[in-house]
Structure formats: C-alpha cells, structure tokens
Amino acid sequence: MSQHRFAFVGTGGRALSFIEPLVTTYRGTNELVGLCDLSPARMAYYNAMLTGELGYHAVPAYPADQFDVMLRETRPQTVFVCSKDSTHHDYIVRSLQAGCDVITEKPLTIDAAKCRAILDAQRATGRRVRVAFNYRWAPFRTKVKELIAGGTIGRIRAVNLEYLLDTNHGADYFRRWHAHAAESGTLLVHKSTHHFDLVNWWLDAIPAQVFAYGDLVFYGRENAVARGDAHLTTYPRYTGHPEARDDPFRLDLDESASFRGLYRAGEADSGYIRDRNVFREDIDIFDQMSLNVRYRTGELLTYSLTCYSPREGMRVCFNGERGRIEYHEFIGTHMNRAVRPGDFQLDTKPGAEAEGEWIRVFPHFQPSYLVPMPLATGAHGGADEILNRSFYDPAAAGPDPWGRFAGHEQGAASILVGIAGVESIQRNAPVNLLDLVPLRPDATKLSELT
Numbered sequence: 003m004s005q006h007r008f009a010f011v012g013t014g015g016r017a018l019s020f021i022e023p024l025v026t027t028y029r030g031t032n033e034l035v036g037l038c039d040l041s042p043a044r045m046a047y048y049n050a051m052l053t054g055e056l057g058y059h060a061v062p063a064y065p066a067d068q069f070d071v072m073l074r075e076t077r078p079q080t081v082f083v084c085s086k087d088s089t090h091h092d093y094i095v096r097s098l099q100a101g102c103d104v105i106t107e108k109p110l111t112i113d114a115a116k117c118r119a120i121l122d123a124q125r126a127t128g129r130r131v132r133v134a135f136n137y138r139w140a141p142f143r144t145k146v147k148e149l150i151a152g153g154t155i156g157r158i159r160a161v162n163l164e165y166l167l168d169t170n171h172g173a174d175y176f177r178r179w180h181a182h183a184a185e186s187g188t189l190l191v192h193k194s195t196h197h198f199d200l201v202n203w204w205l206d207a208i209p210a211q212v213f214a215y216g217d218l219v220f221y222g223r224e225n226a227v228a229r230g231d232a233h234l235t236t237y238p239r240y241t242g243h244p245e246a247r248d249d250p251f252r253l254d255l256d257e258s259a260s261f262r263g264l265y266r267a268g269e270a271d272s273g274y275i276r277d278r279n280v281f282r283e284d285i286d287i288f289d290q291m292s293l294n295v296r297y298r299t300g301e302l303l304t305y306s307l308t309c310y311s312p313r314e315g316m317r318v319c320f321n322g323e324r325g326r327i328e329y330h331e332f333i334g335t336h337m338n339r340a341v342r343p344g345d346f347q348l349d350t351k352p353g354a355e356a357e358g359e360w361i362r363v364f365p366h367f368q369p370s371y372l373v374p375m376p377l378a379t380g381a382h383g384g385a386d387e388i389l390n391r392s393f394y395d396p397a398a399a400g401p402d403p404w405g406r407f408a409g410h411e412q413g414a415a416s417i418l419v420g421i422a423g424v425e426s427i428q429r430n431a432p433v434n435l436l437d438l439v440p441l442r443p444d445a446t447k448l449s450e451l452t
C-alpha cells in the first residue's frame with residue numbers, strides 16, 4: 003500500500019506531538035519525508051530522536067531558506083506547518099502553490115493581509131487546508147457541542163467565556179517570540195484563536211463585529227518596578243544566571259534533555275532564546291484583554307483573557323431561550339516542555355489543583371443537573387490523540403458527526419475575531435470583520451464554511 007508522505011516545517015516543541023505518532027503508531031500508512039526549520043541544531047535533535055528512541059530513520063533536514071527545495075526533492079502530499087505563527091501564511095501559500103495539501107497549527111495566521119493571501123492561494127489551487135484546532139477534539143468540549151446542538155437549552159442568545167492563563171504556562175508566552183505582536187499577532191490571536199474557534203463551533207455561528215480593550219499590566223519591566231519587584235528585572239534571561247535562583251518565573255533550559263537539545267543547542271544558529279525575562283522591556287502584547295463580539299446571527303459573546311492568574315482554566319456560560327449551561331474546566335497547569343506525548347504531565351500547584359471539568363444544565367423552571375462526562379486522558383484533555391488518529395488514520399477514526407475538522411475558512415473565522423480585537427484596541431472603535439477579510443458574506447452558519 004502506498005504511504006501518505008508528510009513533510010514538517012517548524013521543528014520546535016509542538017511538532018513532536020504530531021511526529022511521534024506519525025512514525026510510531028501510524029507508520030504503516032504514513033511516511034515522514036522531510037523536516038525544515040530555521041535551526042539545523044533543532045532538526046538534528048529530531049533526527050537523533052527518530053533514529054534513537056522512536057526507532058525510525060533519519061529524514062532529510064532543510065534550513066528555512068531551502069523550503070522549496072524540500073518540496074521538490076521529498077514530494078510530500080501534505081505539509082504540516084508548526085513554525086512560529088508569523089511564518090504560517092508563507093509556508094501555507096508556498097505549499098499550496100507546489101500542489102500540496104496543508105495541515106497547519108493554529109493560528110491560521112496573524113493578520114488580515116496574510117489571511118487574504120491564504121484564502122487567495124487556496125482558491126487558486128483548490129488544495130485542502132486544515133487547522134489543527136485540538137481544543138475541539140477534547141471529549142468534554144465535544145460534549146458541550148452535543149448538548150447545544152441537541153437543543154438542551156433552546157436557541158443560544160449569549161455566551162460568556164472567561165479564560166485564565168497562570169503564572170506558569172501563561173508566563174511562558176512572555177519569555178518567547180509570542181511576546182511580540184509582529185510574531186504572534188498578540189495572545190488575542192495566538193491563544194484566543196482556540197477560544198473563539200470553540201465558541202464559533204459550539205454556536206455554529208460566524209462572528210461579525212468586535213469591540214475590545216487590552217492592556218499590559220503585569221509583565222514587562224515597568225509593571226514589575228511599579229509593584230516593587232525591580233529585583234526580578236535585573237537579568238535578561240534565566241538560564242545561566244545564578245541571581246535568578248529564587249525567581250518564581252525562572253525557567254532553566256538546562257533542566258531537561260529536550261530543552262537542551264531543542265533550544266539551548268539551537269540558540270547559536272537561530273538566535274532563539276527560549277527563557278527571556280518576563281519583566282524585560284520589549285514586550286508589546288497585552289496580558290489582559292476584554293472583548294464583546296456580535297455574531298452574524300445576533301448572538302453575543304463576552305470574552306476575557308487574563309494571563310497572570312494563580313490558576314489556569316476556563317468558565318463558559320451559555321444563556322439560551324430554555325435555560326443555561328455552565329461549563330467549567332480547571333484541569334491544572336502545564337508548560338510546553340517539548341516532551342513525547344506519552345510523557346506529558348500536568349504540574350502540581352497547591353491550591354490550584356485540577357478541579358476537572360463539569361457541565362451543569364439549568365433548565366428554566368426545573369431543577370439543574372450535572373451532565374455525565376466522557377473519560378478523557380492524555381495531552382490537552384485527550385484531544386491530541388483523537389486529532390492525530392483523524393489525520394493519520396481517517397478510516398479508523400470513523401465519521402465526524404460534530405464537524406470537528408476546520409478548514410481555512412473556519413480557521414479564518416476564528417483569527418479574525420482576535421485580529422479585529424487588536425484593531426479595535428488600537429482605534430478604540432468597533433471593527434467589522436467583513437471590512438478585514440471578505441469571508442463568504444453570504445454564509446450565516448460556521449458549518450457552511452470550509
């Protein structure tokens with residue numbers, strides 16, 4: 003049987019969650035044919051892992067400026083894009099133009115012009131683009147979809163979503179490239195794309211207009227000094243700085259083999275410093291954001307993201323014509339440590355332990371009840387495993403009654419909320435999404451979009 007040929011661009015921490023299952027569980031029907039990254043050292047780390055603990059073979063590794071050569075020489079059918087967010091559009095467009103399909107990590111891209119370039123390239127080539135929205139695939143979030151689609155509380159009119167990032171995982175975004183709007187689009191795009199996608203998908207609705215506020219109140223040098231934490235600002239990074247020993251925001255890249263292999267070893271060839279001080283000067287993203295969204299079909303979303311919380315998770319409330327659903331998800335904290343999926347672990351923090359997930363339905367004029375939850379284990383609430391099966395063994399994954407696959411248009415519907423949010427903050431005015439990207443003006447439901 004011929005194998006499906008995958009090439010990867012971006013061999014940082016996240017790519018491993020897709021590469022390991024490809025070359026182990028799914029190697030019978032799939033083949034990894036090439037790697038591409040800015041850093042030869044990071045690709046060498048992957049190749050050492052492939053030939054070592056993963057029991058595969060080395061694959062050709064191409065520096066970023068040789069991406070087109072990789073496509074020509076290795077002839078992938080699908081390119082998996084796992085590079086820094088600001089580079090996604092470029093690799094998606096070039097892959098489509100070379101006749102490949104694409105699976106891209108979220109966010110699809112970071113601004114309106116890049117989004118239009120992707121939609122144009124897809125239209126011109128007719129190739130398939132999928133966005134790896136793993137949040138949709140976690141069984142408990144699928145359960146929420148099932149309840150809403152089943153009419154449990156009638157037509158939904160308003161949603162309230164509060165998301166908390168903590169001083170462990172949340173702080174990690176401020177150590178890296180995500181702290182620069184030009185590289186991540188801000189966390190309203192990089193992170194909130196997950197949340198906006200969930201609401202779009204849960205409601206089966208398309209966002210139309212956004213008004214937003216955003217501030218940087220916690221991270222960054224100025225905020226630390228104003229709080230009396232100037233002592234936390236005196237070193238540019240954490241690794242190799244003994245004076246940072248007691249800093250609760252410290253990350254030591256010498257602590258694990260994966261950090262050393264992926265990031266320490268790749269500093270010289272890529273200039274990427276993974277552990278920069280979260281209280282340095284050049285951070286230009288927000289750490290608290292608040293938005294109102296109006297959907298094409300009239301629903302309202304009230305959304306907030308706080309990035310300096312002592313605990314991590316989300317609380318979502320749906321108000322419907324026949325009642326209310328509350329969904330809580332406080333599953334403990336973690337950091338992307340670039341470990342193999344089987345080694346994924348939540349960190350423990352006294353007082354902020356995993357509370358788990360629960361859904362309570364409050365019907366009008368009747369007692370409320372808790373909904374039995376599906377079992378979920380593994381990285382990202384079991385989502386990564388199910389998502390990988392759908393990519394690498396679609397026949398075994400079976401039908402997808404909840405429409406969990408997101409194509410380029412659904413990927414756009416999600417990032418455009420964040421992109422409009424950033425513009426709204428800058429202009430202090432509401433922003434219409436159709437003024438940014440003419441995304442199927444005729445459509446009313448998300449499921450009408452690819």
Ligand SMILES: NC(=O)c1ccc[n+]([C@@H]2O[C@H](COP(=O)([O-])OP(=O)(O)OC[C@H]3O[C@@H](n4cnc5c(N)ncnc54)[C@H](O)[C@@H]3O)[C@@H](O)[C@H]2O)c1
Pocket residue numbers: 011012013014015016017038039040041044066084085086087089107108109134136178192272274338382
């Ligand atoms: N869905 C999820 O749960 C989830 C989790 C983590 C990351 N992600 C996404 O995965 C992607 C990678 O994130 P990560 O955590 O692995 O980040 P990372 O910083 O560990 O890796 C990013 C990689 O991109 C490479 N890169 C940067 N510029 C490049 C260029 N011009 N050409 C080629 N490669 C380039 C870097 O060298 C690095 O290896 C991001 O888009 C992120 O949003 C998704």
